[in-house]
Amino acid sequence: MKPTLPLDELMSPGHLACQGCGAGIAMRTSLKALGHDTMFTFPACCWTVIDGPFPYSCLEVPLLHMAFEATAATAAGIKAAMRALGKDKTTICGWAGDGGTFDIGLQALSGAAERNDDIFYFCYDNEAYMNTGIQRSGATPWGAWTTTTPVKHFKKEVKKSLDDIVAAHKVPYQATASIAYPEDLYKKLIKAKEIRGFKFIHILAPCPPGWKARPEDTVKLARLAVQTGIFPIFEVEAGKYAQTVKTPTRKPVLEYLKLQGRFKHLKEEDVAEIQRIVDMRYAELEKRFQG
């Protein structure tokens, strides 16, 4: 059988991601679509470490490390320079975790989205500040344990609807994606590369240590997040929603939750609450999928 993705690797082995890191898969797959005419900027995030210490890097494309809240503005600056230098074809990407996107980087993200800067903004979402030791972020879901939402006082706020916030900026392209569906992600990026303006890609990237899950379950968890409707996979093109991975019959959320230690403390009624939150959000999106 022919591989469904290009064989070329722009991410080398030997990087410093944990065993079974979802963010590693996210980068590897994305690079296959983006190709070598690509530049990155990273804020503080897991990938700050994954890439490797001085004088090494696991990427075969240029990368500028930057401050935590500055991803989108930095990418906009790189893009402006490339345009000024007549190298407009290069794809410029911000690549940030959920903390750097949902929380501290939201202002710069909003600014770049509103200006419709011609950049990609990737958020690889592992639903907490994993790099600093699993503290809750605006992306942490209701019910989850983190080191700042301990078991007795687990997170009581729902995950911020970042995709809706981005959609409110009327950007030309945005999509959610999952590392469990690499062909879907690949296809979206190939398409988005041809679109001028702001492109937002939100990838769910399970984190075995942070989610207290087995490293071999990373892809399974990413898939279950989609199949349960916890992380629906869609794209929004010029305001039009399309579900790109269909889930006509959704699995119960428990199947996803029970594989993760971060939800181990939840009682039956808590699981029911999560199911309720997920159903509500899914119904909302479903209406948009149907136009």
Add this chain to the structure above:
Amino acid sequence: MAKNRTKIEFQKLSELPPMVQSLRSMAANPTGSWRNLKPVLHKENCIQCTICWKFCPDAAIDWVDDYPVINLDFCKGCGICAEECPKKCIEMVKEGK
């Protein structure tokens, strides 16, 4: 353009770039020693579906002559390949056995 995959040692201040700049690939850093469990491929059952190759977070599975080749210099032993293999033809065995 593949980066140089060998280690680099600086002797003098003057050899350093003015700012922190990568000069070599992390492929100079074999991460195989992180592994507790080792994937062993039973090629005879492999249906060449590429799933193991596709999902490796470490790019430690190469696709060579239509089959996966696990690069044990780098494989951290996460077990995603074994878990995702539809034919269960990758077995995770204890390191050193």
Add this chain to the structure above:
Amino acid sequence: MKKVIMGNHAISYGATLSRVQVIAAYPITPQTQVVELLSEIVADQKLKAEFIKVESEHSAMAACIGASSAGARAFTATSAQGLALMHELLHWAAGARLPIVMADINRAMAPPWTIWTDQNDSLSQRDTGWMQFYCQSNQEVLDSVIMAYKVAEKVLMPVMIVLDAFSLSHTYETVDVPDQALVDKYLPPLDYKYRLDVNDPHTYGGLTTPDWYMEFRIKMHEAMDQALVEIKKDAAEFEKVFGRRYDPVEPYMVDDADIVLVTSGTAASTARFAVDQMRKKGKKVGNLRMRLLRPFPFADVREHLKNAKKVVVIDRDISYGYHGIWAQEVKSALYGHSKVPVFNYIAGLGGRDIFPETIMNIVADVKKMKRPEQDLYWVEVKK
């Protein structure tokens, strides 16, 4: 070509003549005219540049860092709160060794809200690794932008051009706007060797262990030392091409002066005027204008203060619980080299005017004392 322009527009013309390629800025009084004129110049295509109208000063500096890393000549301008918001990224720009140039129009820090001048905003950024040039005329402002890129791109450290709010930023003066051809000759296009390049990909600013961190700090310090050498060379070259000269410090009648004032910004031109008045009355007073804060011109300061019997540092700033910031710098330069008493006067905070009489009163006060009886003296304040 001679033009009557405000200080803020002198910055815009300086940036235009320097052929900046990316501008990212956020509005703040009293900086706004800098970017208003620049956005018009860019929109009219009189300057081939990208202008990013960012949503904060933090993003302005972030965009400049991105642009400069990609090899473009980047520019921004700000004041007070905006500069303080950038603080994190000022360290970043210097640590990343990017030749960014920024104008800071000195505005006092809030609270309370104020838009008037003092130097606490820029002086608070002393240790970020930025060169700082303090200007006293609109001509100097324009010329300094060009000179800033020249040195920044040689030593790979960023430069801040500093000027007083209103007394310079909004004051109209006759300025010789140099010919583009001459500027082009003086300031060649940027060829940033360490730019992001898909054909030669590198990662910049990655995690660095204690094994190497210090060595990169040594390199920054050495770059600053080199900058001082280059600034002096550039001053000579600039004079040759444009007929105007800017040295790290500007002495005025210091050689035979008993009392030497040390000043910066527009207070320096006021002090010079006051020196003339006092000289007419036979008082042996001189003025040393500080143009550079960083790199600090130790040798020049020592040289020009060596004959003084009293040194009087007039600070338009204060380090609470210590004293004026320029006074600290001057004292540390003299320590071990001179026993001259250093008097420190704090004047003109939050835009309070510094008049020639203010300076003359300070001198009269100093004359009454052998040595300073207090660490600092507040000038013209309500008692």
